[in-house]
Amino acid sequence: MSESSPGRPHSLLGSxxxxxFVMGATGVVLVGFILAHMAGNLQIYxxxxxxxxxxxxxxGTPPLLWTVRIVVLSAVLxxxxxxxxxxxxxxxxxxxxxxSPRRYDRTSYAxxxxxxxxxxxxxFIIFHLLHFTIGTIQHEHFVLHxxxxxxxxxxxENVKILASVPEHMQRHDAYSMFVRGFQNPIIAGxxxxxxxxxxxxxxxxxxxxxxxxxxxxxxxxxxAERIGTTIATLVTLGNISFPIAVxxxxxxx
Amino acid sequence: xxxxxxxxxxxxxxxxxxxxxxxxGKLETYKLDAVSPDMSFLEMLDVLNEQLxxxxxxxxxxxxxxxxxxxxxxxMVINGRPHGPRKATTTCQLHMRSFKDxxxxxxxxxxxxxxxxIKDLSVSRSSFDRIIxxxxxxxINTGSTVDGNATPIGKTDADEAMDYAQCIGCGACxxxxxxxxxxxxxxxxxxxLVKLPQGQVERSGRVRNMVAQMDLEGFxxxxxxGECSExxxxxxxxxxxxxxxxxxxxxxxxxxx
Numbered sequence: 001m002s003e004s005s006p007g008r009p010h011s012l013l014g015s016x017x018x019x020x021f022v023m024g025a026t027g028v029v030l031v032g033f034i035l036a037h038m039a040g041n042l043q044i045y046x047x048x049x050x051x052x053x054x055x056x057x058x059x060g061t062p063p064l065l066w067t068v069r070i071v072v073l074s075a076v077l078x079x080x081x082x083x084x085x086x087x088x089x090x091x092x093x094x095x096x097x098x099x100s101p102r103r104y105d106r107t108s109y110a111x112x113x114x115x116x117x118x119x120x121x122x123x124f125i126i127f128h129l130l131h132f133t134i135g136t137i138q139h140e141h142f143v144l145h146x147x148x149x150x151x152x153x154x155x156x157e158n159v160k161i162l163a164s165v166p167e168h169m170q171r172h173d174a175y176s177m178f179v180r181g182f183q184n185p186i187i188a189g190x191x192x193x194x195x196x197x198x199x200x201x202x203x204x205x206x207x208x209x210x211x212x213x214x215x216x217x218x219x220x221x222x223x224a225e226r227i228g229t230t231i232a233t234l235v236t237l238g239n240i241s242f243p244i245a246v247x248x249x250x251x252x253x
Numbered sequence: 254x255x256x257x258x259x260x261x262x263x264x265x266x267x268x269x270x271x272x273x274x275x276x277x278g279k280l281e282t283y284k285l286d287a288v289s290p291d292m293s294f295l296e297m298l299d300v301l302n303e304q305l306x307x308x309x310x311x312x313x314x315x316x317x318x319x320x321x322x323x324x325x326x327x328x329m330v331i332n333g334r335p336h337g338p339r340k341a342t343t344t345c346q347l348h349m350r351s352f353k354d355x356x357x358x359x360x361x362x363x364x365x366x367x368x369x370x371i372k373d374l375s376v377s378r379s380s381f382d383r384i385i386x387x388x389x390x391x392x393i394n395t396g397s398t399v400d401g402n403a404t405p406i407g408k409t410d411a412d413e414a415m416d417y418a419q420c421i422g423c424g425a426c427x428x429x430x431x432x433x434x435x436x437x438x439x440x441x442x443x444x445x446l447v448k449l450p451q452g453q454v455e456r457s458g459r460v461r462n463m464v465a466q467m468d469l470e471g472f473x474x475x476x477x478x479g480e481c482s483e484x485x486x487x488x489x490x491x492x493x494x495x496x497x498x499x500x501x502x503x504x505x506x507x508x509x510x
Contacts, residue, residue: 016434016474017464017501086474093366093433093473099269099280100359102431103333107478112431114476208477214499217492 016089022082024212026075027205031231033072034198038238044251048175049153052146055174080122087115110204117201124194131181138187141180144173179246179253188243199236206231261287262354266301268313269361274369280359290350294337295320295327297349315374322346322486325421328428329374330361335425335484343423343486363424365433367470380470381422381438387466388459389442391451410448417445417496419487429484432473437481439467440497441489447500457504464501 013019040058043051058065110117127137135142145162146153148169155173156162162170182188206228210216216224245251264285271278285304288297295317302312318326327344331337337347352358362370367380406414418441426437443460446452452459475481475494482491503509 014468015464015501015505016436016468016472017498018505020474020498021502021506086476089468089471090432090434090473090476093471094364095366096364098330098333098361098364100267100361101333102330102429104431104478104480105334106480106483107431111476111478204477211477211491211495212475212498214495214502217495217499221491221495 016086019082019086020212022078023086024209026079026082027209028213029071029075030079031202031206031209033068033075034202034235035231038235041242042238044175044178044242045245048173051175051178052153052171052173056171059172076125080118083115083118108204110200111208114201114204117197120194120197121201124190124198127190128194131187132177138177138181138184141177144176144180145170146173176253178242179251182243182246185247188247191243192240195236195239198239199232202235203228203232261289262349262352262356264288264297264352264355265357267357267359268373270311270313270373271362271370273372278370278373280361288349290348292349293320293345294331294347294349295345313374314372316376317345320345323421325423328363328376328378328423328425330363330428332359335363335428336423336486340483341486341488343421346486363428365424365427365472367433367435367472368424368427376424378422378424380472381424381435383470384435384439384463384466385422385442388455388461388463389446390455391446391449392454393451404450406449414445414448417441417448417489417493420445420485420489421487423486425484425486426481426489427472429480430473430475431478431480432476434475434481435467435470435472436475436494436497437485437489437491439463440493440495443500444493444496447496456500457509460497460500460504464497 013022040054043054104112131137132142145156147156147162147165148171153171155176156165156170182191207216207221207225208228210224210227211221242251266283266285267280268283269278270281283301283305285297285301288300292300295315298313298315305312316326316328318324320327322343322345325343327336329336329344331344331347336342336344337351339347339351360374362368362374362376368376368378370376420438420441422438424438427433427435430437443463446459447456477494479491482489482493
């Protein structure tokens with residue numbers, strides 16, 4: 001009955017479980033990035049010099065910066081593409097819905113609304129890149145720079161002075177961009193909302209990824225679920241602390 | 254009130270009626286006046302069908318066979334749950350004492366594209382048979398009887414294989430899954446055989462072919478909700494899906510023959 005004869009491999013990416021592996025493997029990459037991204041940003045609490053030095057180091061190491069960017073962007077695209085393909089297959093698998101509501105006993109809202117939270121996170125990623133990476137949104141904060149005077153970095157808002165200072169004597173004032181950005185309550189609120197949803201996405205996604213990649217058998221399932229909850233909690237608390245700290249005045253110019 | 258009438262229940266049934274695979278179906282409402290709490294769910298449907306037949310109506314079609322919870326034929330979603338409200342219980346082993354006098358009970362067929370409705374509550378589960386035919390077997394030499402303990406099997410492996418082998422192929426996992434996935438079923442079959450020495454010969458080809466057939470039939474994919482093992486009347490553990498993923502990875506990514 002089978003189309004493929006015994007032992008003949010069929011296309012991994014054409015198969016449901018193959019696509020699930022792609023979801024899981026790209027998920028691992030993305031969770032790794034999210035944790036590193038959060039850890040890096042926690043340096044905001046160490047003051048402007050540490051934070052701007054961090055930003056300067058990242059920008060000053062193009063091979064690292066671009067490798068990470070390309071790997072993460074590919075992972076995002078593959079994650080979305082396989083989610084889209086799997087969703088199509090899942091919808092096609094039940095063309096006629098139940099006439100009376102299905103009663104669920106085990107699953108969570110986080111699990112049932114992965115597509116919704118995923119779409120909001122996608123919209124947020126685009127917004128976030130336009131805000132802090134490309135600088136289209138709040139461009140006036142994006143152009144802020146510091147210049148080196150003696151051996152200290154000082155803020156310089158005068159465009160004419162900046163133009164006269166050589167490249168290696170000035171650096172992006174990421175700290176001020178960060179603080180001024182979150183002083184806008186609508187921007188701060190959107191970051192908080194997006195990260196709450198990211199936390200829900202991760203709470204199901206991480207545990208789910210473990211199962212897909214084959215680690216979730218017997219007692220391991222509880223371990224996987226705990227790791228998922230821990231990562232989701234860390235990421236949510238860490239990331240929403242930034243706009244809250246700025247709004248509360250704990251982190252200021 | 255007399256003893257017998259006090260013991261019976263009045264029920265309103267909303268049952269999915271569909272003439273054939275092509276017709277559009279809808280929920281129809283029926284009343285039953287004297288249902289004994291000691292009846293099984295299928296006996297209650299027998300009473301309804303008797304009533305329908307006597308009044309010249311069309312009896313409700315539903316699948317049933319052993320009526321003792323081991324064949325996997327009975328298949329209906331009762332009040333939004335495959336096999337109804339009781340855990341680890343098939344529809345035929347569900348008794349009317351699980352319901353209250355005056356209850357409204359909604360009964361629907363399994364909903365999945367690979368389980369097309371034949372009539373009313375009966376669906377075709379031939380897609381499951383084709384998944385089994387694709388790899389759910391072992392090759393053995395026929396001839397003289399093999400010595401009883403010629404192939405020793407460890408206790409834990411034997412127990413685990415038996416746990417997975419309990420699957421009766423009813424399809425409740427597919428009906429319960431928000432994605433209509435058949436991965437608990439396929440996983441149970443793969444895991445059951447991989448735990449036994451007899452299953453080693455076709456090990457890699459089995460998982461590849463069964464998954465290929467599962468996809469070909471149009472089942473969805475697991476998103477790890479865990480509703481399947483919750484609805485399973487034989488309590489096949491969710492581990493079956495983890496085993497399926499492991500075996501598939503071993504056969505494809507690691508390329509083991």
